[in-house]
Amino acid sequence: MTTTTIAQPSWQLQRNSFGRLVLTDVDGVAHENVIPVRAFPVSAPDHGLSLVSSDGHELAWIDTLDELAGNARKLIEEELASREFMPEIERIVSVSTFATPSDWTVQTTRGTTTFTLKGEEDIRRLAAPALLIADSHGIQFLIRDQKALDKPSRKILDRFL
Template identity: 85%
Template sequence: MNTPMNAPQSFTLQRNSFGRLVLTDAAGVAHDNVIPVRAFPITSPDRGMSLVSSDGHELAWIDTLDQLDAPTRALVEQELASREFMPEIQRIVSVSTFATPSDWTVQTTRGTTTFTLKGEEDIRRLAAPALLIADSHGIQFLIRDQKALDKHSRKILDRFL
């Protein structure tokens, strides 16, 4: 049985010919199809990360991404970017109505988009002052700091909270 490794330098990480991550542990055992998983993806995305095997067993624990050498860190960040999609709302442009369901037009870190909010219960409070909004297709939109939004956006948001 494999035990998790706490020291990031006790393994190497590379991509195989299929583009999948391969972790080679200190004993020289290669583990194919390794997946990085954040412990706290919203509140602390650069701290607490596990590298897990394809069957879900933890192979290595990373306290912070800063502990990794530059090539390994780049591999982990590339893999996470390809798997994670959570645009951050920077501005609420408009809503179709203040009743639900309503169509929201927002500016995000990934560009301007429109989504449908089915109900107020799809706006979840996280650790203050963050919010998570789920659209009708299950896509999650993050508002990292609702107080940092412009006045127009806060006014719209307040109508739904």
């Protein structure tokens, strides 16, 4: 199977009775358990998506989600939302201590939560000005733009960077 670059999709995407994605290619071959994978999940989440078979082979490449019609786009977005959980930190409410491990209370796009930061090495710099913070359970929290945080949040964050 070769990789297909999509102008107008020459394939169909649907869910099977188990709720898994099925891609039917131009030759009529049905590929079960298809997984959408973002090429750049943080820096360009809506650009560069691959539809991958259950054995890891790329079946289709999507330059941008905007080029997809309603149903295919909806199915891909639903699948990505169910697989990806990366709340974005909007504000740092408080930290228990400026030494690690410390408990952080943050306001995210998914609500207020508290997590434990094991060490400063769990704060990773991405393409400026983004940061990725991993809690003690491996959940990733994104700060898309540290300069966009309010002043108290930036002050707390600076103590750990």
